[in-house]
Amino acid sequence: xxxxVQSGAEVKxxxxxxxxxxxxxxxxxxxxxxxxxRQRPGKGLEWLGIIYPRDSDTRxxxxxxxxxxxxxxxxxxxxxLQWSNLKAADTATYYCARPRQxxxxxxxxxxxxxxxxxxSA
Amino acid sequence: QSVLTxxxxxxxxxxxxxxxxxxxxxxxxxNSFVSWYQxxxxxxxxxxxxxxxxxxxxxxxxxxxxxxxxxxxxxITGLQTGDEADYYCGxxxxxxxxxxxxxxxxxxxxxx
Numbered sequence: 001x002x003x004x005v006q007s008g009a010e011v012k013x014x015x016x017x018x019x020x021x022x023x024x025x026x027x028x029x030x031x032x033x034x035x036x037x038r039q040r041p042g043k044g045l046e047w048l049g050i051i052y053p054r055d056s057d058t059r060x061x062x063x064x065x066x067x068x069x070x071x072x073x074x075x076x077x078x079x080x081l082q083w084s085n086l087k088a089a090d091t092a093t094y095y096c097a098r099p100r101q102x103x104x105x106x107x108x109x110x111x112x113x114x115x116x117x118x119x120s121a
Numbered sequence: 122q123s124v125l126t127x128x129x130x131x132x133x134x135x136x137x138x139x140x141x142x143x144x145x146x147x148x149x150x151x152n153s154f155v156s157w158y159q160x161x162x163x164x165x166x167x168x169x170x171x172x173x174x175x176x177x178x179x180x181x182x183x184x185x186x187x188x189x190x191x192x193x194x195x196x197i198t199g200l201q202t203g204d205e206a207d208y209y210c211g212x213x214x215x216x217x218x219x220x221x222x223x224x225x226x227x228x229x230x231x232x233x
Contacts, residue, residue, distance in 0.1 A: 035222065037166075045158070045166065045209055047222040061221045100171055106213045106222050107156045107171035114165055 002026040004096050004112035011118045012086050019082035020115045022096030029077035030054035031102050036070060036081045039114075040092040048094075050105055051079060086119045093117075124149060125210055125225035132231040137200050141228045143193040143210035149223060153213035155193040157186055160207045160227075169208075170195065202232050 007021045022034065036048040049060035053072040060068070072079045079096055093114040100109035126144040133139040143155065157170040168177055170186035173193065185196045193210055210225040 044207075044227040045160075045211070045224040047211075047224065050222075059219045059221075062217050095165055097166075100168065100177070105220070106154065106211065107168065108158075108166070108211075108222075109168045109171070109177060111165035111167070 002098065002110045004098060004110055006094075006096060006112040006115045009116040009118070011120070014087055014119055014121055016086050016119075017082070017084045018086055018117065019080050020094060020117065022079045022081075022112050024077045024079070024098070027098075029072075030074050032098050033103075033105050034072065034079040035097045035099070035105070035108060036068075036079075037095045037097055037108070038092045039095065048081070053077075053079065086117075088119050088121075090117060091119045124214060124223040125212065127208075127210060127225035127228045129226070130229045130231065132233055133200055134233045135200050135202060138196060138198045139200060139230065141195045141197075141208050141210075141230070143195070143225050145191050145193075145212060145223075146216070147191060148216040149191075149212050149214045150188065150193055151191040152215055155186065155188055156211045157184075157193075157195045158209045158211060158224075159204075160209065161205075162207070166209065197230070200232050205230055205232050 035050040038046045051058045053074045096112040097108035098110040100107040154172045158166040160166040173188040174186045207227045214223045
């Protein structure tokens with residue numbers, strides 16, 4: 001059974017750094033892209049970027065380039081999303097998600113449970 | 122501001138049919154497959170339709186998708202109260218380098 005299990009909720013202050021995780025199981029981690037999706041409170045879905053764990057090929061949405069870093073550790077089947085300088089506007093639930101098919105970057109079929117990140121002074 | 126346009130809300134009575142539209146461009150909907158997602162508040166999205174009109178296993182055939190040119194639609198027939206949720210379309214946008222996934226703004230379905 002494919003599972004994506006994310007790290008727990010975080011409360012941070014503006015300017016702080018943060019790294020959240022997404023541990024995959026039930027499939028070959030290196031054979032599928034992993035995407036990160038943001039959902040601000042009461043708002044819609046926004047695609048942040050994607051990583052291919054086999055070679056760590058990482059691509060970002062132009063809207064988020066330079067603001068986040070996506071990485072992966074294939075030895076422990078875990079993807080990460082990190083910030084070095086959090087802002088209140090980063091307050092949101094963040095999901096990791098896996099596409100339905102290998103080598104495909106859309107049709108997100110498996111989702112983590114979400115990690116709520118709250119940034120407040 | 123979402124690149125794919127959906128109506129903010131739709132409603133219908135139990136047992137009825139509802140259609141949710143998703144309008145894009147030639148570089149998005151017109152050039153790639155469309156997916157549809159259902160999200161019950163407080164839970165992660167669930168893939169309902171992929172490749173314009175395909176259902177993953179376990180998705181009832183009450184849900185169907187279609188696409189024409191730069192617009193796509195999700196039909197839900199035999200509405201049930203459990204269908205109340207937010208629905209998002211998504212596709213690959215090739216207008217930027219490498220591309221990106223884009224989503225519609227979401228449509229809230231109310232089953233009256």
